[in-house]
Amino acid sequence: MMKNRLLTYILIIGILFSSLLSMPTNRVKAATQERVLLVYDSENDVEQSGKQIDALQRILTSLNLPVKTISQNNYKSGMLKNYSGVITMINWRQVGLTNKVFIHDREKFSGIRLHIGDNLTANEAAQLGGHARRIYQQQFILKINQDEQLLPFSETITVLDGLSNQVQKVGILATQEKNQKSYPYGIINGQNGYLPYFNSGGLSSLAASQMIAKLFGKNDTYQPMLTITNVTPYSDLKILDALSLYCYQKEIPFAISASSVSDNTQMKAFTRYTTVLNSIENRGGVIFAQMPIVGAPPISSGSELSQIVSSYMVSLARENVYPIGISSFGYWNQDEILRDNALKKANNLILLPNEKVVYVKQDNNALSTKKSFYAMSVSSLNKVKKSYDMSFSMPTALTVSLPDSKVGMHDLEQEINGLQLNWFDPVNLNTTVKTGTSLMRYRNGDYYMNGKKEDIQNTQNTNNIPIFATKQEPLFSNFFHLQGNILMGFFIIVLLILIIFTLLGRKIYKNMFKR
Amino acid sequence: MRIGFNKFKKYISPAMMAMILAAIISGILLFISPIHGLADNGDFYRAMNSNGVYRLPTHYSQSLDYVIPKFGIYQYYNENTAAVFTSQAMIVKFAVFLNKVFYSKTIFDIRFLAIIYYVFFLGAIYLLTKSLVFPYRRIRSYVVALLVVFIFADSSFTLYFNSFFAEPGMYIVMLYSFASILAISRDCFKKRWPMILLFFASTIFLLTVKQQNAPLALTFTVVAVGLMFLPNFKARRFAIFGGIIALLFAGAFTYSKINSEFNDVNQYQSFTHGVLMETGDPDKQLSKAGVSSQYSLMRMQEYYPRTYDTVQPGSKYVEKHLIAKTGMGWLIKYYLQNPKQFVRLLDVSTKDIMVTQVKAVGNFTRNSGHKPQEHTKYFVLFSTYAGTFFPNKYGFICLYVFGYTIVYAISCFLDFRAKRYQGVVRFLLVFGMMTIIVFIPIISVLAAGEADLAKHQFIVPITLDLTFILFISDILHHRLWNTKVADGDNDEK
Structure with missing residues (x-):
């Protein structure tokens, strides 16, 4: 009996011990496979919630969290099992969550839970360790670290009261009255988090991202990268050149998001463009290849896209311009065709806010990559009282659009100069772009093509062979061309004879009366 | 033999023969199942949605490959407004109406559209043949009638009838415009006003059916000026003047509607x-x-x-x-x-000017056992021949126009001196047609370069065909330069 009991004890201890031993490894595994499910109530078009969803997806991607997004209608029982975190996003508080299965699964869920927006349930509030309170008709000031911003007027907002000291608070919402009341913005209690609202721009997005990063255990801070967007071969190249020179002289490191063409690359106009891009590289700028706009491609257009991207890279590299990554609208990461045939070619991305969204095959299955920059416009920080060491919780690209006039250029210089920020230097990036048979790498400020270091100062513009463009001709067209010429010659002769005869005939006719 | 022909011509005029042949030839093509037509190139929605017709849902793509014979009819309020202004809407609405009366209130059969075109088309063939050969009923007149069928009942034109394209309307009214003026110049009918009315009505339809036709208002003004040479009294002259103003207005209106x-x-x-x-x-x-x-x-x-x-x-x-x-x-x-570049562009634009068969879409229905995007070989000899052998130079077109104008100017000059109007009206008709042939390629190059050439120049092959048949008919009937019909020659009296 005793022996048996002893054996059982040893067994139990053994099991406990081994489980203790294996726990850290399990954690490591969980960290690499961390996947987040984002469930929203509805895509409230009135409030442009699509924009907020896009921003949240991009933040998560920048935090290296692969995210799957679904509408609550598409949630099926048990789906949550495959995820380590769940985010509930309420865009339309009049509707809120209606999927009982999801609410039930979320209650039972043991991973990280984040609630964004209104309609916090009593249960959720309890898990966060406080009770919900509604505040009406207020204009708050959002404060975080040393930065602050006056927010637009809000009709109603739900904050949490009576929080214990263990609860972490990120940012403060302060009223403007004399005896300022203040409420926490982001709240983290263990695995549970809450954000009363989310906004894609301004300090709100930074505060939100900081909170999300903390909740998911990411504590790194980053400096923002100045990024010039809307650079195309059709841009005013003089302004682009002047802007890059300005940044160079002011010692501001920067990146540009530049689109290219896949055809007509033998033309002079292309060389003019690449010459400017090359000088940007020589002024400490780096180039992210901006992905093309999407027309109305069929699902089968993946290989065409892949070819276009390869052709961008190859034709640019031929003229000594080496893109170090890819930039695209955020929704490209939510689309199977666009992601697989373009974004996956690079391990450094800039994800820009969506403009015109045209999906080829939407799957909402965002992937995270080595480094992806969350893009937000510099102007969205205009209303923020900034401190020099404004911190960002994820790789962030602060974007300025390339101006198309000298006045715009002057304004932009003022704006950049006014931003006293500690800019990120892309020299610290370590990137690869792999297309077709070519492998481009960038490390420590050097460019490598298929392993060979390239000298970017040595401009190697390929000589341009102007190509005569004409409509494609069908088979035998030469024969009919010849036949056409013969017929035409024949026609000319007949016409000449006809005219001569007419004149002669008229003469004869007249002579008949002359007698 | 001669007696037989005399009996034949007593009962069946050349125009009647042409019409019967065209009816049989295109009737088989359009209405006998499996039907033929043109598949959707993606433009059908313009004519469908605003007129209450929609695509029935299918598991396959409905564009390019096969002709779709059946569509749905909207049952409730239709919120679609017309994407472009076109008089084609009248025809589609009428077809939907006929469909509702005779067939179904929910399913639209494309053949109801075709039958409207078909009826008007046969009328056009009759009028065209009659105006070409009047007042003769010789063997050569019947040859002309056969040529009319050969050229104008070509499947490359009639296939359009089973489609929502605007081209068939354009084609038919162009035949009417041409034939009505020709009929007037030859005094086919005792009363002139029905033909004058027909000319203005069909031309206004032509000008409003497609936006690219707006510039043709100028061409048809030239043609209409010929009507001023008819022996007129004041009121009629005034009415014709009013008609000309209406033409210009229709052109300007269509032009202004281009968004x-x-x-x-x-x-x-x-x-x-x-x-x-x-x-x-x-x-x-x-x-x-x-x-x-x-x-x-x-x-x-x-x-x-x-x-x-x-x-x-x-x-x-x-x-x-x-x-x-x-x-x-x-x-x-x-x-x-850069004149050299422009001439090269014009050459490109005239390269395929006589190719009237639409190559981009299929002609058969899905269950007909044909390959996707396959084209019919039924009665396309003329369009194939003309498309292949017509000289592909803009210079040739200029020469053609030059020679042609001179030939008809001579008879105009002769008739003008002899105070006859026939040659003058005919010349202004021909002159108007020549402006189409010369200027439409220029306009289409200016308007859209080398893109969509066939669509922009659809009117040119029709015009070339019309002038071609007119020339043949005039030669055969010996009245190129002599428009006077000798008393004994008139077979219609």
Whole structure:
């Protein structure tokens, strides 16, 4: 009996011990496979919630969290099992969550839970360790670290009261009255988090991202990268050149998001463009290849896209311009065709806010990559009282659009100069772009093509062979061309004879009366 | 033999024969199942949605490959407004009405559209043949009638009837416009006013059926001026003058209805498919003309990119820096500075001018056992022949026009001196047609470069065919220069 009991004890201890031993490894595994499910109530078009969803997806991607997004209608029982975190996003508080299965699964869920927006349930509030309170008709000031911003007027907002000291608070919402009341913005209690609202721009997005990063255990801070967007071969190249020179002289490191063409690359106009891009590289700028706009491609257009991207890279590299990554609208990461045939070619991305969204095959299955920059416009920080060491919780690209006039250029210089920020230097990036048979790498400020270091100062513009463009001709067209010429010659002769005869005939006719 | 022919011609006029033959030939093509037609190239929605017709849902794609014979009819309020202004809407609405009365209130059969075209088309063939051969019933008249069937009942034209394209309406009214004037010049009917009315009605329809037809108002004004030479009294002259004003107004109205997006599309395409084509690197030419030469990289781009493109042509930036700068005035100036390129563009535009068969879409229905996008070989001999052997140079067209005008000017001159109107009316008709042949290629190159040539120049092959048959008929009946019919020659009395 005793022996048996002893054996059982040893067994139990053994099991406990081994489980203790294996726990850290399990954690490591969980960290690499961390996947987040984002469930929203509805895509409230009135409030442009699509924009907020896009921003949240991009933040998560920048935090290296692969995210799957679904509408609550598409949630099926048990789906949550495959995820380590769940985010509930309420865009339309009049509707809120209606999927009982999801609410039930979320209650039972043991991973990280984040609630964004209104309609916090009593249960959720309890898990966060406080009770919900509604505040009406207020204009708050959002404060975080040393930065602050006056927010637009809000009709109603739900904050949490009576929080214990263990609860972490990120940012403060302060009223403007004399005896300022203040409420926490982001709240983290263990695995549970809450954000009363989310906004894609301004300090709100930074505060939100900081909170999300903390909740998911990411504590790194980053400096923002100045990024010039809307650079195309059709841009005013003089302004682009002047802007890059300005940044160079002011010692501001920067990146540009530049689109290219896949055809007509033998033309002079292309060389003019690449010459400017090359000088940007020589002024400490780096180039992210901006992905093309999407027309109305069929699902089968993946290989065409892949070819276009390869052709961008190859034709640019031929003229000594080496893109170090890819930039695209955020929704490209939510689309199977666009992601697989373009974004996956690079391990450094800039994800820009969506403009015109045209999906080829939407799957909402965002992937995270080595480094992806969350893009937000510099102007969205205009209303923020900034401190020099404004911190960002994820790789962030602060974007300025390339101006198309000298006045715009002057304004932009003022704006950049006014931003006293500690800019990120892309020299610290370590990137690869792999297309077709070519492998481009960038490390420590050097460019490598298929392993060979390239000298970017040595401009190697390929000589341009102007190509005569004409409509494609069908088979035998030469024969009919010849036949056409013969017929035409024949026609000319007949016409000449006809005219001569007419004149002669008229003469004869007249002579008949002359007698 | 002779007695037999005399009996035949007593009962069946050349016009009647042409009509019967055309009815049989195109009737088989259009109505006997499995039917033939043209598949959707993506433009059908323009004529469908605003007129209460929609695509029935299918698991396969309904465009390009096969002709779709059945559509749905909207049962409730239709919120779609017409994308473009067109008089074609009348026909589609009428077809839907007939369909509801005779067939179904929920399913639309494309053949109801075809039958409307068919009836009007047969009338046009009758009138055309009659006006060509009147007042003769010789063997040669019957030869002309056969030629009319051979040329104008060609499947490349009649296939359009089973489709939502606007072209069939254009084709038929063009035949009416031409034939009515010819009928007047030959006194086919005792009373002239029905033909005059027919001419104005069909021409106004022609001018309003497609926006690109707006410039034709000028052409038909020239033709209508011929009516002024008829022995007139004041009131009728005034009415004809009113008709001419109506034509100009219809043209201007159609032109004004071209919306700005349509304009942008054409302007962009005329730049990328015109200015940048048929030349080496257009770098220098562009900067000389005051447009950033970076835009040369847009060569052959579409306004609505099919798959992927560098920038959105409809974006504000392109709008401001390219489209706003390259208006019609700029284009004309550019081509004046680069005449060689313009001539090459014209040559390209006339290269396939006689190819009337639509190559991009299929002619058969899905269950007919034919391959997708397969074309019918039924009664297409003329269009195939003309499409292949017509000389592909713009210079040839100019020569043709020059010679043709001279030939008819002579008879006009003779008749004018003899105070007869027949030759004068005919000459102005011919002259109007010649302006179409010369100017439409120029206009289409200016309007859209090398893009959509077949669509923009659809009227040119019809016009060429009409002038061709007129010439043959006049030669055969010996009245090229002598429009007077000897008393004994009139077979219709």
